[in-house]
Amino acid sequence: MRDNQSTSFGQLARRHGFLIVLVAIFAVFTLATDHFATFGNFIAMLHAMAPVVVMSCGMALVVLAGKLDISIGSVAFLSSTFAVLLMNNHGVPPVVAFAVTLAAGAALGALNGFIVVGLGINPLIATLGTMIALRGVALQLTNAVLIPLPESVRSLGNLSIGPIFVDILVAAVVVIAADQLHRRTVFGRQLNAIGNGEEVAAKIGIPVGRRVFVAFVLSGLFASIGGIMSLIQVGSISAYLGRGMEFTAVAVVVVGGISLFGGRGTILPGVVLGALTFEMIANGLNQMSANPYAYRLVTGAIIFVAMYVDAMKSGRIRSRRKKLAVRDEPGRSTGTIAETTSRP
Amino acid sequence: MRVLNKALFAAGCMIAATLPAHAKDFTVGLSWNAMDNQLPVKWQEYLQSEGAKQGAAADVNFKWVINVADADPTRQAANIEDLINQGVDLIIARAEDAAAIGASIRAAKEAGIPFMTFDRESSTTKPTVHVGGDSFDQGKTTAEAFVALLKDRGVTGKCIELQGSLTDVNAMNRSKAWHEVTDNSGVVTTLVSVPTEWNPDLFRSGTVNALRANPDANCMFLASDFALSAVQSALEGADRWAPRGDAKHVWIATQDVFPEAVTAMQGGFIDVGTTYDAYAHAQEAIRVAIELAKGEDANCPDGVCLAKGRLATQENIGTLENLWSRPAN
Amino acid sequence: MSMDKPVLELVDIHKRFGSAVALAGASLTLRAGEAHALMGANGAGKSTLMNILGGILQRSEGQIRLGGTAIEIASPRDARRHGISFVHQELNMLPSMTVAENVLIDELPTQGGFVSRKRMRERVAAILERLGCRFSPDDTVETLGMGDRQMVEVARALASDPRILIFDEPTSSLSEREKRRLFEVIGRLKAAGTAVVYITHFLDEIFETCERVTVMRNGQTVTSGPLADYRPHDIVTHMLGDVKLEERLRPPRAPEGEPVLEVDRISRQGALDGVSFRLHPGEIVGLWGLLGSGRTEILRALVGLDGLDEGAIRLRKDGRLQPVAPGDLHAEVGFVTEDRRGEGLLLPLPVASNISFANFDKVLGPLGLIDRKRERRFGEAFAERLKIKLHAISQPVRTLSGGNQQKVVFARWLGTAPRLFFLDEPTRGLDVGAKGEILKLTAALAEGGASVLLASSELEEMMSLCDRYLIVQRGRIVGELPGTADKETLMQALSGPGTGA
Structure with missing residues (x-):
């Protein structure tokens, strides 16, 4: 029943379609602008996409378990807010303040995990709720005002070793750790199994609830790391921190080939390539001085294509299964024993 | 959160406003598009304090109903609808979307409620009156001073322009004024215009990418400096954040002069800017509101009353009077 | 290894759920290197007994002895520790993961905190080798066929090196070739000294693979011994026990009048093979066959739920038989099955809405909107006629008992006054009283001139209603018996030619 080795163009496109798109985007911008395909610009892109990559790792773990966490932007915002307020208003040293941020991220992730696992609420709805509520709390704490970071912390945003930020x-x-966690640990394999089918996983004896809970905690933790990175890069906290990040992360994950149906795909290279796709589009269009709304259009189109491919992949597998089942039927066993009963 | 905010503000304002006994009650519905930086906070503070001060003198008892739309034009329309239904005496709104606010203005007009657009003008429908900063003048004074400065220093400016939100009339006015002055100056040219949607993240990445695409750029025009830290971060990353006199200095013309910009100007990093005088705006808005409350002519030509900003330079930044953004010390 | 010494004994096991008795003296003795067939009709207690063995349920009384010593099995983990493992009927597969991961998912070998892929692969490769599988541990399960997936399930059961392996209807989704392979594997397991319990509905399979048989009925073990001592017919008789003959609800009658429906050699690849029969007005025809014989498939094909490859269906219209498409026939037929929800009962909605669902034309008001009052009256009329027990017609269907829910299904169809009724296990899951009422209702339908096609597993139910029987085997109609046929004849028809052995 295994795929044979024939490689028609269609198959090639289906299997590596995403890489083809990436190369095409790269080619277009290289031709259209002067400075796109330079080492410096490549580093700049990696720098800009670093927070997205980190946050997408958390999202990826949740998605691999067949769930969704759309609160990560708000978790990033709120947990960073704590750090900024502690540093600015209470003179807390940055290291301690950011430790608080990480703890807050994990705690907020645990809150999501509790709502999803403990209260049994659909993850989309649960994290939609926390997305709105947590952002609200953060806006309240900051008075929705842009607050600059202390100079000493702000300068960390451009800290680099050689040319690498x-x-x-x-x-x-983070991305390597997350990938190893997913691919090589029992926890990761179990998450993947849960994504394959929660009921099946439970029957096999995997503690589904506990694993999903941990996935949400990690998602919160990664969100707060990404929040810190984003905060330091911009040099100030504002209502824009993490806004829309949840959807960017979902898009990155999906474009990176991780199925929203769960249990399919890998963090490496998926998340990095996904993030790079969006960063290249933003960067390239920016350098072309294109209409800013073009970015949304192009991004939307790419997300749509990625979702379609995802659905098609799953659908293709499903339809093949069906075919199998039908073909096997003629050979069905002969002579059945009566299911007749005489119940009292 | 928005509801809570509303409730808190409304409750606080009502308590404050019930104190004077015999004055005429005048309820103002105040619709903010967003509270995303210090400016609206200051505006609101000044509007309320001026309302109390000028109101007492004119025997008008200001009451405030305030809501915030979190940068969502649809939500702002709904918020204003609320204000109309509550039957306020005047609506003051800072529009999120210059075009979309028109519908709300028409709705208020139908309900017979006067409408004051504040800070951001409507591009579609004329309100009863518009009060705001003269953003065209703001851009113009900055641009003229900048051109003069560069000419004086013998520098040919190749600038990156960071635009604001394309739906913000003030942002567009500043951009228009900048181009009108600089395009034919022979001294300053604009290499690239980057729209930021007022998002600090885009201030940063926009600067980074524009510098990448235009390594020969040596000056910038910021449609607002509220997100200066993001620009600073980007310039530092490119090793271009240096005070005037340093070879790496990027010449910067800016708008609004927020607290960070004051510091940066004092440090020699920013060259010129024009203030956006929150206090003057509020003062003017309350003056006009009192005239409306009394049914008198507010004396606004074409229904527009604008308060001009003041030019700030590295030389005068320490001494400009009544500058809200300069830390008192 | 002595073939006589039992590995495992379940002795006189009782299990009660509250006042309901599920097991009342079930025993099972397993020997190493033997396959033991466990037979019994639905509700006989097989699954309860196996759940006790698997540690999912705890027995109320009785003893479990492993190698002669009494043991307790408190949890599935316990069962595993005692060397008891299951291959379940439904495949618990993780499609996107590799075979190795699927086999070892609940005890992945680790090294320094990381899953050791090397050890995982080695272990699974060894198990696959034992099973004679040709796929690799690194293949993803979704690329495998059904038979191979079944082998993965077996491999997972073998991963813990069980002494006792229970197969629960393992062949229901396998092709003939894949079945052969499974039997070979069972042969190998036996040779290695594993005790196998084999649960199935297929008589021929047990004669092929098993050495001993235990038959259960009503929570008790009724017979047990070497399979050589039994004929297929004996096993059927033990399983069914004495069928208590109920009074007929109406005397059998010969077909009369012009046929309403003519089914002409309908076939569907793998399911139906040239099925032909006629249905006359006012008669009740029983489709008598085994589970999986094709009786349900015939009904489904007639109403277009499954496609047809060949054949024609003709329905009497304007005085003559005219060809009709299965999909169109559906609109003419009252179709009732055991799956009440699947048949479109909307559980959260009121009874009245459910009844009016197929009868919107009768409850519309002047503007073409549904008239609530008419809808209620319409529903109430049927509720009364069918004696549906409810507090109010606005009560959600969910809150009704199973029998009353089934009546609501009937009520919906009665509103359209169909000439044909197809009933597939219409009383399954209902209590005795409700069952009787549904049967009486069926008789009344026929009295009213409707033609009924009835498929049921319950012999006494069939015998109380049917005017004649069509014997269904392997998707074909192999014979016909009159309504007067006795129990013995009917049972003989089941275990008759074609049953294998």
Whole structure:
């Protein structure tokens, strides 16, 4: 029943369609602008996409388990808000303040996990609720006002080792760790199994609830790391921090080939390629001085295509299964025993 | 959160406003598009304090009903609808969308409620009156001073323009004034205009990308400096954040002069800017509101009353009077 | 290894749920290297007994002895520790993951916190080798066929090195070739000394693979012994026990009048093979066959739920038989099955809305909108006629008992006054009283001139109603018996030629 080795163009496109798109985008911008395909610009893109990559890792773990966490932008905003307020108003040292941010991120993730697992509420609805509520709390705390970071912290945003920004290294470490967690640990394999089918996973004996809970905690934690990175890059906290990030992360994950149906896809290279796709479009259009709304149009189109491919992949597998079942039927066993009963 | 905010504000304002006994009650519905930086906060503060001060003198007892639309034009329309239904005496609104606010103005007109657009003008429907900063003049004074400065220093400016939101009339006025003055100046040219949607993240990435695409750029025009930290971060990353006199200095013309810009100007990083005088705006708005409350002519030509900003430079930034954004010390 | 010494004994197991008795003295003795067939009709207690063995349920009384010592099985984990493993009927597969991961998912081997892919692959490769599988541990399950997936399930059961392996209807989704392979594997397991319990509905399979048989009925073990001592017919008789003959609800009658429906050699690949019969007005015809014989498939094909490859259906219209498409026939037929929700009962909605669902034309008001009052009256009329027990016609269907829900289904169809009724296990899951009422209702339908096609697993139910029987085997109609046929004849028809062995 295995795929044979024939590689028609259609198959090639289906299997590597995403890479083809990536190369095409790269080619277009390289031709259309002077400075797109330069080392410096490549580093700049990696720098800009670092927070997205980190947050998408958390999203990816949740999505692999067949769930969704659309609160990560708000978690990033609120948990960073704590750090900013502690540093600015209470003179707390940055290291301690950011530790609080990470703890807050994990705690808010645990809140999501509790609502989803403990209260049994649909993840989309649960995290939609926390997305709105947590952003509200953060806006209240900051008076919705842009607050600049202390100078000493702000300068960290451009910290680099050689030509490589530290953000990029952090993102690399996080993405590799998340990928190893998913691919190589029992926890990761179990998450993947849950994404394959929660009922089946439960029957096999996987503690579904506990694993999903942990996935949400990690998602919150990664969101707060991404929040810190974004905060330091911009140098100030504002109502824009993390806004729309949840949808960007979902888009990154889906374009990176991780199925929203769960249990399918890998963090490496998926998340990095997904994030790179969107960053290239933003960066390239920016350099072309294109209409800013063009970005949304192009991005929307790419997300649509990615979703369609995802659905098609799953659909294709399903239809093949069906065919199998039908073909097997003629050979069905002969002579059945009566299911007749005499019940009292 | 919005509801809570509303309730808190409304409750607070009502308590404050019930104190004077015999004055005529005048309820103002105040619709903010968003509370996304210090400006609206200051505006609101000044509007309320001026309302109390000028109101007491003119025997008008201001009451405030305030809501915030979180940068959503649809929500703002609904908020204003609420104000109309409550039967307020005057609506003051800072539009999120210059075009979309027109529908709300028409709705208020039908309900017989006067409508004051504040800070941001409507591009579609004329309100009863518009009060705001003269954003065209703001851009113009900055641009003229900038051109003069560069000419004086013998520098040919190749600028990156960071535009505001394309739906914000003030942002567009500033951009228009900038181009009108600089395009034919022979001294300053604009290499690229980057729209930011007022998002600090885009201030940063826009600057980074524009510098990448135009390595020869040596000056910038900021449609507002509220997100200066993001621009600073981007310039630092490119090793271009340096005070005047340093070879790496990027010449910066800015608008609004927020607190960070005051510091940056004092440090020599920003060259010229024009203030956006929250206090003057509020003062003017309350003056006009009192005239409307009394049924008198507010004396606004073409229904527009504008308060001009003041030019700030590295030389005068420490001494400009009544500058809300300069830390008192 | 001695073939006589039992590996596992379940002795006189009782299980009560509250006042309901599920097991009342069930016993099972397993020997190493033997396959043991466990037979019994639905509700006989097989699954309860196996759940006790698997640690999912706890027995009320009785003893479990493993190798002669009494043991407790408190949890599925316990069962596993005692070397008891299950291959379930439904496949618990993780399609996007590899075979190795699927097999070892609940005990992935780790090294330094990371899953050791090397050890995982080695272990699974060894198990697959034992099973004679040719796919690799690294294949993803979704690329495998059904038979291979079944093997993955078996491999998972074998991963814990069980001494006792229970197969629960393992062949229901397998092709003939895949079934052969499974039997080979069972042979190998037996040779290696594993005790196998084999649960199935297919008589021929047990004669092929098993050495011993235990038959259960009504929560008790009724017979047990070497399979060589039994004929297929004996097993059927043990399973069914004495069928208590109920009074007929109406005397059988010969077909009369012009046929209403003529089914002409309908076929569907793999399910139906040239099925032909006629249905006359006012008669009740029983489709008598085994589970999986094709009786449900015939009904489904007639109303277009499954496609047809060949054949024609003709319906009497304007005095003559005219060809009709299965989909169109559906509109003419009252179709009632055991799956009340599947048949479109909208559980959260009121009884009245459910009844009017197929009868909107009768409850419309002047503006073409549904007239609530008419809808209520319409519903109430049927509720009364069918004696549906309810507090109010506005009560949600969900709150009714199963029998009354089934009556609502009938009421919906009665409103359209169809000439044909197809009933597939219409009383399954209902209590005795409700069952009787549904049967009486069926008789009344026929008295009113409707033609009824009835498929049921319950012999006494069939015998109390049917005017004649069509014997269904492997998608074909192999014979016809008159309504006067006795129990013995009918049972003989089931275990008759074609049953294998």
